Amino acid sequence: MRPALQFLLPLLCALTAFAADPATLIAPTPEKLEASIRRGVEFLLDDQNADGSWGSAEKTKELNIYAPVPGSHHAFRAAVTAMCVEALMETSEAGTNSRVTKALELGEAWLLENLPKVRRANSVAIYNVWTHAYGIQALAAMHERTSDTARRKLIKKTIVGQIDLLRRYESLDGGWGYYDFKHGTQRPTSDSTSFVTATVLLAFERAKKIGVEIPDDLVKRGVASLVRQQNKDFSYLYGEQMKYRPAMEINRPAGSLGRSQACNLALLAWGATNITQSVMTNWLNRFVSRNEWLGFARKRPVPHESWFMVAGYFFYYGHYYAALCTEHVPEVAAQKYHGQIAAILLPLQEKDGSWWDFPLYNYHQQYGTAFTLMTLVRCRTDHRPDRAKAKPALRD
Numbered sequence: 001m002r003p004a005l006q007f008l009l010p011l012l013c014a015l016t017a018f019a020a021d022p023a024t025l026i027a028p029t030p031e032k033l034e035a036s037i038r039r040g041v042e043f044l045l046d047d048q049n050a051d052g053s054w055g056s057a058e059k060t061k062e063l064n065i066y067a068p069v070p071g072s073h074h075a076f077r078a079a080v081t082a083m084c085v086e087a088l089m090e091t092s093e094a095g096t097n098s099r100v101t102k103a104l105e106l107g108e109a110w111l112l113e114n115l116p117k118v119r120r121a122n123s124v125a126i127y128n129v130w131t132h133a134y135g136i137q138a139l140a141a142m143h144e145r146t147s148d149t150a151r152r153k154l155i156k157k158t159i160v161g162q163i164d165l166l167r168r169y170e171s172l173d174g175g176w177g178y179y180d181f182k183h184g185t186q187r188p189t190s191d192s193t194s195f196v197t198a199t200v201l202l203a204f205e206r207a208k209k210i211g212v213e214i215p216d217d218l219v220k221r222g223v224a225s226l227v228r229q230q231n232k233d234f235s236y237l238y239g240e241q242m243k244y245r246p247a248m249e250i251n252r253p254a255g256s257l258g259r260s261q262a263c264n265l266a267l268l269a270w271g272a273t274n275i276t277q278s279v280m281t282n283w284l285n286r287f288v289s290r291n292e293w294l295g296f297a298r299k300r301p302v303p304h305e306s307w308f309m310v311a312g313y314f315f316y317y318g319h320y321y322a323a324l325c326t327e328h329v330p331e332v333a334a335q336k337y338h339g340q341i342a343a344i345l346l347p348l349q350e351k352d353g354s355w356w357d358f359p360l361y362n363y364h365q366q367y368g369t370a371f372t373l374m375t376l377v378r379c380r381t382d383h384r385p386d387r388a389k390a391k392p393a394l395r396d
Helices: 003-019 030-047 071-090 098-117 128-145 149-168 194-209 216-229 260-269 277-289 312-328 331-348 364-379
Strands: none
Touching: 030 071, 030 098, 030 331, 030 364, 071 098, 071 128, 071 364, 098 128, 098 149, 128 149, 128 194, 149 194, 149 216, 194 216, 194 260, 194 312, 216 260, 260 277, 260 312, 277 312, 277 331, 312 331, 312 364, 331 364
């Protein structure tokens, strides 16, 4: 916290609570929701590269995130391509919209060819862990979308390869991080970060549902890492390196607002019994009522420069996993959260149909739009996930 501004915190908290009153969030009509989704889809269709991928190393600025070439950009492009492919599949327009069908054919072919090639950029930057996680998610969705036996076999083989790469780049103590500032060893000596580990574990869950065997040891170490970073109120440390500074701003509930949903979901998916109905609804309530802690950071160009050291890139990430959390609460409550989340997101759509939260070369509009589309499709009134199928039971 900036020392000279600490006296403003109580007032800021009060103003935030008032401004983010959930009662002021009016759910958009289904027509407005669908129009917003269509605009987002059109942006992705117009923005796709000729080779089927999304994103590029363009749109640089004076302050660029550390991204050694070419490996960082291989990872960024593959990760956002996986997210865009999954987002287009989830909008349900594939098969009815010829442009979406063609974009998916190109995108899926690009992923199957390029995902196996992605590696760490250098001894420090391990951005490829994001690629492998979201690559697995997209591949699992591709598997569900096809009935072709040979194609399903190829997809599963590619997923197994991504899991093997995640084993190679697993942090020494378990879990996953995306920097190794310590020793730059073959197996990273980096401390795992809670949200990356949660993202990987949830990708593993997707793969498990289509019949891919997930290595028990990877899961156990990843879960143990998350448990070590869990606070009593179910906020989570940013990373294991923060364990001796648990009261640091980034580790407090406001700093954890964009990652608690993913972490709670990941632990629930792999057998945690302390992620109860109360925990899930409490953090969904916090997410909506305290949403401006994330909003203050949106579009700021410096990571962690906002209140509670929140970085802009947690905004749409957090909303996506919050939407996934709604699949684990009663339907009436879920509908309430859907309306509130949609009311937050629709006004933030850009004139070109995209959403973005952090300037990242030419990848931010793509991942922001993909996250938001996957969030908004879960806010549809006809979205009815089977809450009893493959969903961990929540205790009251």
